[in-house]
Amino acid sequence: MTFKAAECTTSPVESEYSGTDSLFDEPSIPAHPVAIRTAPPIPGLFILPVFLSRELEDEIVAQCMRLYFEDRDVNQIMLFGRTASSTESEVEDGNDESMGNGLPPFLISLLHHLSETLRPWIPDTVYDLLFPPKDTPPRARQAILNLYRPGEGITAHVDLLNRFDDGIIGISFRSGCVMAFQRLAQDEENLNAEGRHCDASDPDVRDRWDLYLPEGSIVVLSKDARYRWTHGIPGRTHDLVQGEDSADACLMERGTRLSITFRWLLPGADIVGGPDVSS
Numbered sequence: 001m002t003f004k005a006a007e008c009t010t011s012p013v014e015s016e017y018s019g020t021d022s023l024f025d026e027p028s029i030p031a032h033p034v035a036i037r038t039a040p041p042i043p044g045l046f047i048l049p050v051f052l053s054r055e056l057e058d059e060i061v062a063q064c065m066r067l068y069f070e071d072r073d074v075n076q077i078m079l080f081g082r083t084a085s086s087t088e089s090e091v092e093d094g095n096d097e098s099m100g101n102g103l104p105p106f107l108i109s110l111l112h113h114l115s116e117t118l119r120p121w122i123p124d125t126v127y128d129l130l131f132p133p134k135d136t137p138p139r140a141r142q143a144i145l146n147l148y149r150p151g152e153g154i155t156a157h158v159d160l161l162n163r164f165d166d167g168i169i170g171i172s173f174r175s176g177c178v179m180a181f182q183r184l185a186q187d188e189e190n191l192n193a194e195g196r197h198c199d200a201s202d203p204d205v206r207d208r209w210d211l212y213l214p215e216g217s218i219v220v221l222s223k224d225a226r227y228r229w230t231h232g233i234p235g236r237t238h239d240l241v242q243g244e245d246s247a248d249a250c251l252m253e254r255g256t257r258l259s260i261t262f263r264w265l266l267p268g269a270d271i272v273g274g275p276d277v278s279s
């Protein structure tokens with residue numbers, strides 16, 4: 001039996017975990033949690049209910065493949081912008097220097113698009129982290145392009161604290177995947193100290209959440225989601241995901257996924273020294 005993208009299981013998946021033998025004959029799908037489609041209650045984590053248009057997605061993927069991945073055996077590209085600030089008139093004229101100065105024009109256009117798209121969906125405080133108001137001390141942006149073949153993922157990590165500032169935007173192209181969030185041990189200790197961990201009736205008190213990032217989706221990591229939880233992508237060929245309109249879980253086959261992640265470099269971190277060991 002093969003699974004097509006977005007094909008749903010015919011039987012509802014009743015437990016939180018898929019069975020290893022009951023639903024599927026082959027390929028065998030290891031047990032893993034059913035991923036949710038809306039942001040879990042992690043402060044600072046947002047997944048937008050709007051997606052990139054197919055045309056924009058096609059255009060960006062074509063540029064990335066042609067410029068960075070075709071004919072090269074690489075799966076990650078880091079691009080660094082230049083430190084820039086902008087004046088009010090530049091912002092008004094749409095020539096906002098801070099948007100992505102030094103990054104390739106198609107990524108600057110994408111940032112402009114994101115700045116419009118994100119505004120209605122996230123609180124102002126988070127929006128300002130991503131698209132700072134004028135007079136904010138200048139910083140440089142980094143764009144990281146990751147290409148994942150089916151079965152590949154990224155180890156759970158917190159983006160480097162001494163290199164990147166708060167406010168991260170991630171966009172998924174061509175395929176969805178599950179992003180798993182795990183509470184850091186230190187945060188768990190805080191919860192225990194507050195007695196919240198003992199409250200089994202509180203469905204929000206969990207140490208792990210699996211969130212599905214569909215193709216064309218935009219996710220924002222800030223505050224706790226950026227600093228107090230790890231994020232990672234389990235290396236799998238299929239993801240078990242909450243159904244869109246019903247409670248039934250769907251088995252989603254992964255295709256090759258390109259992600260673009262925008263982050264702010266901390267002052268001084270744009271002087272790149274050694275290799276980035278953990279994202």
Ligand SMILES: O=C(O)CCC(=O)C(=O)O
Pocket residue numbers: 144146154159170171231233259261279
């Ligand atoms: O591919 C993604 O969406 C996540 C990438 C990521 O977490 C990173 O590069 O730090």
Ligand SMILES: [Fe+2]
Pocket residue numbers: 157158159231279
């Ligand atoms: Fe990351």
